[in-house]
Amino acid sequence: MLWHRAISIFKKNPTLYIALGLMLLSLVFYLPSLNTEARLSEQKVEWEQQHQQHLEKREMKQHERDSLYKQQETILEDTQTWMRRADELESYLKDAEEDTENEEKETQ
């Protein structure tokens, strides 16, 4: 019923209603465009802030990494020195084991 009534209203002046439809469509297209620039400007500010924060964070991490790299050489050298010292002491322990084994063999 409602549909038939709408058709009959449309048939009375189709040009007018087609024009009205076009007008509405163009408004639908136009109105959101009004806000686009403002919205993108806001987004740009937000992303600029984020970008800046990430730049600062990267810089901080690079400093941290660089300072650790500087220490790395000393730490690696230290580690190797302690390993060598430990190897040396452990070799003394082996000497003791070998001596005991030799003594046991001699006793047998």
Next chain:
Amino acid sequence: MRRLPGPTEMKKYLPAFLVLTALLFFLLGLVHYAGAGPLRDQVNQLQKETLILQNHIAELEEEIARLELLPQERELAQARYFQAAKNLEQEVAEGISPYRIAYLTFDDGPFQLTYQYLKVLEDHDALATFFVLGKPDYLDVYQAILERGHTLGNHTYSHKIRNGLYNNPQSFLSDVKKLDAFLWENFQYQSRVFRFPGGSRSAGEIKEECIEALHEAGYGWVDWNALTRDAEIRGLTLEAAYDYVMPLATSKDFAVLLMHDFNSASLGALPTIIQHLRDQNYVLLPLFRESLVMK
């Protein structure tokens, strides 16, 4: 004069007017969208760059995490060394090792001469123990001792044997803790080995209470059983230093040698002492809390 259109004629032009207005709005919309294009490109560019930055930060964090593990590896290597030292001590104590152990200890430092002691020790690849006092003017020397892997022992901050150190256990402990705080504040170093200024006998009647306080604070302590007498004899020669210390040291399976790193006679005798101790099968160790000679 032309007549103005009436309402019926206006109605006739309404669709055309509406279509023209629609066209106008459409064009305006296009202009807005086109105008926002560069801005959108900028936002997209920023998004891409931020993403790249995020990835770079993640890579850096991974690298940092890997680098931060290195000190742990050093600590593991150190722990392995001290475990081996402990095992060796055990074997020597049980009499199943062909070796004996000597601990080189230097009291009352640091001094400027300590650098020369460090050089001798480095040349002979030997580790030792420095029982230090609190000397803010010698921070670089403490650092040099630690960097070379030697043990820093607590010898109290002031060493004031005759000025109240052994008045009571509280005055004693507060001096010990003062050096603790000094070492921690400057080097984040926590010492666990202690030597009484003047030896444990100097503590006199309060010795047992002092020992209890030391143990409660996590310390072990040690005296010595061999010395060069470099703090007792003026004009000591290096030969005299050597001749006195060696018979004392070599008569023990665990020799704890006392020297003072301000003394040039002990410094001169040190290379020979190290060499001859090694010739007699002594292994040189720094002191550590779990050592068998720590009480």
